[in-house]
Amino acid sequence: MLRVPEAPVGLSTAATYPQGAATAFEMAASLGYDGVEVMVWTDPVSQDIDQIEQLAERYGLPVLSVHAPCLLITQRVWSPDPTVRLTKSLEAARRLGASTVVVHPPFRWQREYARGFVELVDRLEDEFGIAVAVENMYPWRAAGREVAAYAPDWDPTDESYRHITLDLSHAAVAGQDSLVLSESIGDRLAHVHMTDGTGSARDEHLIP
Structure with missing residues (x-):
């Protein structure tokens, strides 16, 4: 059931x-x-x-x-x-x-911020007692090439965050199946952005 x-x-x-x-x-x-x-x-x-x-x-x-x-x-x-x-x-x-x-995960050019981001999120959660839910992003695409714009990664499931935000439009841009992604997030899923996307290279945030 x-x-x-x-x-x-x-x-x-x-x-x-x-x-x-x-x-x-x-x-x-x-x-x-x-x-x-x-x-x-x-x-x-x-x-x-x-x-x-x-x-x-x-x-x-x-x-x-x-x-x-x-x-x-x-x-x-x-x-x-x-x-x-x-x-x-x-x-x-x-x-x-x-x-x-x-x-969102840091932009790759925010080197110092990105270097300590995972630890920063962990420390701030402990300090404030509030969930810091890191959102899934996507690779940027231009002229048929993918650009790694986020660090340590656009996919937060690869890191040790305690809480994650699932954005369905972002998953569409990344070519990910949102249900499969939600299962991989598991009990770390703290927040959902209920939007939609067609799978294009543009973040569309369509009505579900």
């Missing part, structure tokens, strides 16, 4: 782009979501924890998770130092009552 775990379903503030975090809270409340994932990025409201707290209170929705600013376009949000950005994401999660922080 299949037993479906009682997992809360949140709406990401990224899902309402180009509208901001305020729209995500309003939409999540009107559609009956259990809460919100705050993607910290170029939207000024997403970077302002005071405003996020006010939105959560206004709409009666908890912040379930915080997505650290680790995209190419957010390399200077909060700090140019990726360790500081991740730490501030955990501070925000603790203040907002979120149980999970989502983070």
Whole structure:
């Protein structure tokens, strides 16, 4: 018999782009979501924890998770130092009552950050008591060639992380079977980005 775990379903503030975090809270409340994932990025409201707290209170929705600013376009949000950005994401999660922080593996050119990333994640989890769920990524493709853009790897199952985020769109880009990948993650699966993809070289984040 299949037993479906009682997992809360949140709406990401990224899902309402180009509208901001305020729209995500309003939409999540009107559609009956259990809460919100705050993607910290170029939207000024997403970077302002005071405003996020006010939105959560206004709409009666908890912040379930915080997505650290680790995209190419957010390399200077909060700090140019990726360790500081991740730490501030955990501070925000603790203040907002979120149980999970989502983070991507480092870019390969972030050499110092990448060198100590696995140990950093482990230490911050112990320090904050919050799951740092490292997200599966994918190889970049250009002109028929694959580029290793992430370190230590785009596939977090190869490392000793205690918690992993499974992004279904990213799995599609990587040519991975999401069900097989979820089985390989096992009980380390802490968070899922429920999106879709056609298997192209572009991260599509389609509606499931």
